[in-house]
Amino acid sequence: MSNPYKRISQNRRPVSAQSARRASAPQRKAAPRRRAASTQESSAPRRGMAARERTRFASKRDESLFDGGGTFNPQRYDSPASRRASAGSTNRRMFDDRGEINAYDKREALTQIHELMNEVTKKNAQSLSFYRPDAEAKVSKEARRDILAAAMTDPTGQGFHVVGEELALPIKAILDYEGFARKIYRVRKLAQAELFRIPVDIRSTAWVVGQDGQSPESRIKTKWITPPEWKVTSFPSIDIMDIYQMNFDVLDRAQDTARQEIELQEDKAAVSLIDEAAQTDNAVTTFATLGIGAFEDVRFQVERHRLMVENFLISRAELSDIVKTMSSAVDPVTERELILAGYIGNVLNAQILTAAGTGVEEVIPPGTFYATTGADYMGEMGVRIELFSEPYNKYSHQETVKGWAFIEMVGFGIANARSCAKGLK
Numbered sequence: 001m002s003n004p005y006k007r008i009s010q011n012r013r014p015v016s017a018q019s020a021r022r023a024s025a026p027q028r029k030a031a032p033r034r035r036a037a038s039t040q041e042s043s044a045p046r047r048g049m050a051a052r053e054r055t056r057f058a059s060k061r062d063e064s065l066f067d068g069g070g071t072f073n074p075q076r077y078d079s080p081a082s083r084r085a086s087a088g089s090t091n092r093r094m095f096d097d098r099g100e101i102n103a104y105d106k107r108e109a110l111t112q113i114h115e116l117m118n119e120v121t122k123k124n125a126q127s128l129s130f131y132r133p134d135a136e137a138k139v140s141k142e143a144r145r146d147i148l149a150a151a152m153t154d155p156t157g158q159g160f161h162v163v164g165e166e167l168a169l170p171i172k173a174i175l176d177y178e179g180f181a182r183k184i185y186r187v188r189k190l191a192q193a194e195l196f197r198i199p200v201d202i203r204s205t206a207w208v209v210g211q212d213g214q215s216p217e218s219r220i221k222t223k224w225i226t227p228p229e230w231k232v233t234s235f236p237s238i239d240i241m242d243i244y245q246m247n248f249d250v251l252d253r254a255q256d257t258a259r260q261e262i263e264l265q266e267d268k269a270a271v272s273l274i275d276e277a278a279q280t281d282n283a284v285t286t287f288a289t290l291g292i293g294a295f296e297d298v299r300f301q302v303e304r305h306r307l308m309v310e311n312f313l314i315s316r317a318e319l320s321d322i323v324k325t326m327s328s329a330v331d332p333v334t335e336r337e338l339i340l341a342g343y344i345g346n347v348l349n350a351q352i353l354t355a356a357g358t359g360v361e362e363v364i365p366p367g368t369f370y371a372t373t374g375a376d377y378m379g380e381m382g383v384r385i386e387l388f389s390e391p392y393n394k395y396s397h398q399e400t401v402k403g404w405a406f407i408e409m410v411g412f413g414i415a416n417a418r419s420c421a422k423g424l425k
Helices: 004-011 017-024 039-043 060-065 080-085 106-119 141-152 158-178 240-245 250-278 292-303 316-328 332-341
Strands: 186-189 205-209 216-220 230-234 237-239 309-315 350-355 368-373 379-393 401-414 420-424
Touching (some): 205 250, 216 250, 230 250, 237 240, 250 401, 292 368, 292 420, 309 316, 316 350
Parallel strands (some): 186 379, 309 350
Antiparallel strands (some): 205 216, 205 401, 230 401, 237 401, 368 420, 379 401
16 A cells, blocks of 8 residues: 555655656666575575375374375384385385375385284274274273272272272262153252351241251241261172173273162152151042042142142152053053053153162152152252262281272251142052
């Protein structure tokens, strides 16, 4: 862009005589400056260096296995002898343009084939982002077993501690989706030294779980309740000898064992509290066969207090009554669809949660079901300590056993006893 002020000054008279002579004088081009060249540069012509083409790969591993065009051509294996022999070559790939192995003798060719078979196989080629860009790398069972064996032999114990912490992560994620208690109670995380208290109506009776985690306690005519807190623990253990003899994944087994034990303790405490609260203000409904009539009678005990039932908690044994008697409540087409689907998820605009188990693993006894409101109108589950793990061993008891201690501290409280009702066969 030209200077407008300069253009205006040229149309007028010169500012001075010197500037007028400079403007009228012819323009001379300056001679280019010459650089002092060395004797080597003057004797040999300069050769331009070609820039390396930019490659776009998802990882460095893909770049080492494929060339710029996406063709499988891994980088060649360089030994000290082959590096000296191929010093003048610019092709660092295993195959040349004709598809032959880039080697200077037969021994070098066999070495390249050996390295190719060890590095690239069908098993690890499937995990490459070049074949499956959206696939995540997964650790094989053999690798997981090697990791556990290495953690067992770690003299400092840090390796075993890290493995235990990694096991706790999926357990915490599963609890929110499969935990029976965490679906019907409002889960609240408690901070350090925070008082776990729940506001209640002075006209209703509140229930809490005692410090033993099993015995419910009632609180009447209080503005606040402070439920006690108790520990939920699980101690999966592994004998060192079994690690080298078993034919299954011990890490998955430890996760599954800890999950079942933790969920079972939480569910038993939650259901025992609901059982006591359901018999405080509401009458227990008796029924012969679980059907629409029994559901409506138990739901009425809760909704007469201007509350809405959102969950039905039933045993697996009572689900058979629903399947057998639903023909009288729905049309044949709907009955066929429910039979083919194999499950019933909702009834009377409320979700059905089914608990299964026998013996000590039984959460809801056969012949019993409960109706509850939403978590905002019933109670809370306070979590003081999130689930964590600590390694331990039984060497002091002369046992070659190692394991993890999974621990969490929680508390349960129902602030409104009218939010629960019970049905009994």
